[in-house]
Amino acid sequence: MARSDRVVAGYEFLGWHAQVIERLVPGIRTVAFFDARGRPLRVHGPVPPAQVRLQVRSVLTSAATGSGCRPNGAMLPVTASERAASFVLYAASGTGGPNRTASPVAGVCLIVFHVAAGGECPPVETLQARLEPVLACVGDHLAQYAAESTRGFVAHEGVRDLEWLYELTSPGPNRGTSQPHSDRGERLAELVGASVAHLECALGALVVPERHLRIIRTAEAGYGAEDALRRLAPPVLSWVQNKNRPLVVNKTTTWNRGAAARGAPLAVRLLAVPVNGHGRVPAGALMLLRPEDAPEFTRRDLSLVKHLGRHVASMFETDFDVLTGLRTRSSAQIHVASWEQAAPQPPGPHSVIFLGVDRLGIVNDTQGFDAGDALIVRVAQLLAEPHLAPCAVAARVSSDKFAIALPNVDAEAAADTARALQRAAARLPPAPAAGNEPVSLSCGIACFIQPREFPSALALAHLACRSAKDHGRGGVEIYQDDDDSMIRRRSDSLAVIRLREALQNDRFTLVAQRIMPLQGQRDPEGFELLLRSPNEDQAPADLLAAAHRSQLAPALDLWVVEHALAEAAPHRSALLAANVSLSINVTGPSLTDATFLERIERLIRRSRIAPALITFEITETIAVLNLAKAINFVRELRAMGCRFALDDFGTGTNSLKNLTNLPVDHIKIDGSFVTDILSNPQSVVMVRAIVSLARDLGIGTVAEYAENKRIIGRLRDLGVQYAQGYGVEKPRTFKDVLNELSVRESQKNAALGREI
Numbered sequence: 001m002a003r004s005d006r007v008v009a010g011y012e013f014l015g016w017h018a019q020v021i022e023r024l025v026p027g028i029r030t031v032a033f034f035d036a037r038g039r040p041l042r043v044h045g046p047v048p049p050a051q052v053r054l055q056v057r058s059v060l061t062s063a064a065t066g067s068g069c070r071p072n073g074a075m076l077p078v079t080a081s082e083r084a085a086s087f088v089l090y091a092a093s094g095t096g097g098p099n100r101t102a103s104p105v106a107g108v109c110l111i112v113f114h115v116a117a118g119g120e121c122p123p124v125e126t127l128q129a130r131l132e133p134v135l136a137c138v139g140d141h142l143a144q145y146a147a148e149s150t151r152g153f154v155a156h157e158g159v160r161d162l163e164w165l166y167e168l169t170s171p172g173p174n175r176g177t178s179q180p181h182s183d184r185g186e187r188l189a190e191l192v193g194a195s196v197a198h199l200e201c202a203l204g205a206l207v208v209p210e211r212h213l214r215i216i217r218t219a220e221a222g223y224g225a226e227d228a229l230r231r232l233a234p235p236v237l238s239w240v241q242n243k244n245r246p247l248v249v250n251k252t253t254t255w256n257r258g259a260a261a262r263g264a265p266l267a268v269r270l271l272a273v274p275v276n277g278h279g280r281v282p283a284g285a286l287m288l289l290r291p292e293d294a295p296e297f298t299r300r301d302l303s304l305v306k307h308l309g310r311h312v313a314s315m316f317e318t319d320f321d322v323l324t325g326l327r328t329r330s331s332a333q334i335h336v337a338s339w340e341q342a343a344p345q346p347p348g349p350h351s352v353i354f355l356g357v358d359r360l361g362i363v364n365d366t367q368g369f370d371a372g373d374a375l376i377v378r379v380a381q382l383l384a385e386p387h388l389a390p391c392a393v394a395a396r397v398s399s400d401k402f403a404i405a406l407p408n409v410d411a412e413a414a415a416d417t418a419r420a421l422q423r424a425a426a427r428l429p430p431a432p433a434a435g436n437e438p439v440s441l442s443c444g445i446a447c448f449i450q451p452r453e454f455p456s457a458l459a460l461a462h463l464a465c466r467s468a469k470d471h472g473r474g475g476v477e478i479y480q481d482d483d484d485s486m487i488r489r490r491s492d493s494l495a496v497i498r499l500r501e502a503l504q505n506d507r508f509t510l511v512a513q514r515i516m517p518l519q520g521q522r523d524p525e526g527f528e529l530l531l532r533s534p535n536e537d538q539a540p541a542d543l544l545a546a547a548h549r550s551q552l553a554p555a556l557d558l559w560v561v562e563h564a565l566a567e568a569a570p571h572r573s574a575l576l577a578a579n580v581s582l583s584i585n586v587t588g589p590s591l592t593d594a595t596f597l598e599r600i601e602r603l604i605r606r607s608r609i610a611p612a613l614i615t616f617e618i619t620e621t622i623a624v625l626n627l628a629k630a631i632n633f634v635r636e637l638r639a640m641g642c643r644f645a646l647d648d649f650g651t652g653t654n655s656l657k658n659l660t661n662l663p664v665d666h667i668k669i670d671g672s673f674v675t676d677i678l679s680n681p682q683s684v685v686m687v688r689a690i691v692s693l694a695r696d697l698g699i700g701t702v703a704e705y706a707e708n709k710r711i712i713g714r715l716r717d718l719g720v721q722y723a724q725g726y727g728v729e730k731p732r733t734f735k736d737v738l739n740e741l742s743v744r745e746s747q748k749n750a751a752l753g754r755e756i
Helices: 014-024 050-065 124-148 153-169 184-198 225-243 299-319 329-341 360-367 369-382 411-426 451-470 484-505 540-549 553-578 596-607 620-625 627-640 655-661 681-697 709-717 734-755
Strands: 005-007 028-035 040-044 072-079 082-090 105-114 203-208 213-218 247-249 268-275 284-291 350-357 393-398 401-406 441-448 476-478 509-517 526-532 581-586 614-619 643-649 666-669 700-703
Touching (some): 014 028, 014 040, 050 072, 050 082, 050 105, 082 124, 153 184, 153 299, 184 284, 184 299, 225 284, 268 299, 284 299, 329 393, 329 401, 350 369, 350 411, 350 451, 360 369, 369 393, 401 411, 401 451, 441 451, 451 476, 484 553, 526 734, 553 581, 553 734, 596 627, 666 681
Parallel strands (some): 526 581, 581 614, 614 643, 643 666, 666 700
Antiparallel strands (some): 028 040, 028 105, 082 105, 203 213, 268 284, 350 401, 350 441, 393 401, 509 526
């Protein structure tokens, strides 16, 4: 038993009384003073055992029901070699009132002394007679100090409580997100333990069944916390969840019938507050217990605990998913990072499973989001024992995506776990909207060595999961560097990063490829504007494909329109004089963007370029998929004077009907019919038919991929109006084209001036 000298601020004067008592009674090991509520004020010497401190409260309860003014003593056993004497202290007449027989209890003096082997402890009456003067003095001083501080007691307690709440609920150097390796479970345990200490309770418990959370902290050893919680938790949780309000019980005979059904009634006082989740029913309860002989719970106690309950709920909002009760991605990352601070263990490999629920979108679309949420909850309930080891960390990453971190588990063992989860999911009730097919999960797995590598491993597991969906859903894929599907997925991810950076920093380049007239110089020439990435290794087709898959296509289209018109605006007179048109591609996602059309119209008006010089190209297959929106898009901009071309014509189904539905000015013959026009008679027939159809409808024709002079000559013979390709001209920077047009206009103006 370590020796100490603990004192509450303001009660330092008790140290002198402790020294006097030690001189009067040989063999004393500890002198401790408690106030009228049983709170320790000063402990001089080794701290008394917990059971002795509990007996002090019992002595105070008995004294409060009687009367007296002289120190009232009782002998208490401690160990075989130690005894304790407790003396109830009363206020003197000056502070206790005119009736000494009704003097209030001021506190308790507890004395622990050593008993030699074979010796006997002095009778308590002897000790009382020897110590009565000093004990009476102590009682008088305690009462005087309490009386002097009564006026400011409430305010002082309020300030103290506010400071305590602020300290407990505010992030500190070892709490919350300020310490990335800390575990939120430890933070909750700290909160419960601090509540037990500050409110002077014997037991505190945070029980949230839907989150599989059960935290218990006790102040007194041997109190039987587990047994008390086992018997109290069911009836208390039921009451709190049904009523959705706090429960305060200070009279134990009126409430614990549920506990009595599990054994003898518990002689405890109870305070419980609901811990609310996202739904209407509380997710759990924060409970505090005091012995029956301890002070009753007050309104102040209730107010503090209600605040703590709300704070716990707010922690769940941040660290736990409100629908499933699983950790959030960031919370799981923090927990995995804490593995580095755990007991020494062999370094990895660890594994992470990225899990996706298949066909959830069908359920949401046909049965509603409530049905989809119910399916997510059922899957989330599988991510616990017995399907996962207790050390596994499960989190909900997004709508239908989950992650499971498995410490010291290699990829093959993780795959076995994933397959077990898939079998368990298949036994869940099927969703009618998905054709009554069993619930299926697609799983991707990646390994990592150090806990700090978890974020990267999670991203790789996500790629593997998407690869599993590509291969037919319901499968398990382990990330491999040489898998074509995963390589494409990772390449897409890298491309998206580059796309976003280039968009933010205006790092793209516009190039222009000439569209040359074939049937006469009176036909105006044009240029198609193409986008080039700052990364030369990224092919334009791969760039656009990644943009489509990542929903960045409208942003790219808008960038091209905005920068093309901004660069061309200073040269608008040269463009008009040369009657040169600018062709700009518009992708399918832009056609369905409600704001894209309005923004283009504003950009055209701002540039003051003649709308007749602007041609928008729409791919035939994309236009058909969004026919109604494509028709509206074309009509709105044609009304301004813009022109339209139908790109890749001839590859779609029912191209003739598509052509009659869409009011376009040109059709661009797909390059697959042009590249082999010199050797494939079928391509010749197809081009001739398209040219004839277009001429009858009054629509111009443009042939793409005209790679050499012979192909250009054959296209001219077949009646194609325009050609575009490397045989005409390789793409040049748009700025060079615009500068050349301006120089040409200046030269013409100069020549005209000389003639005049």
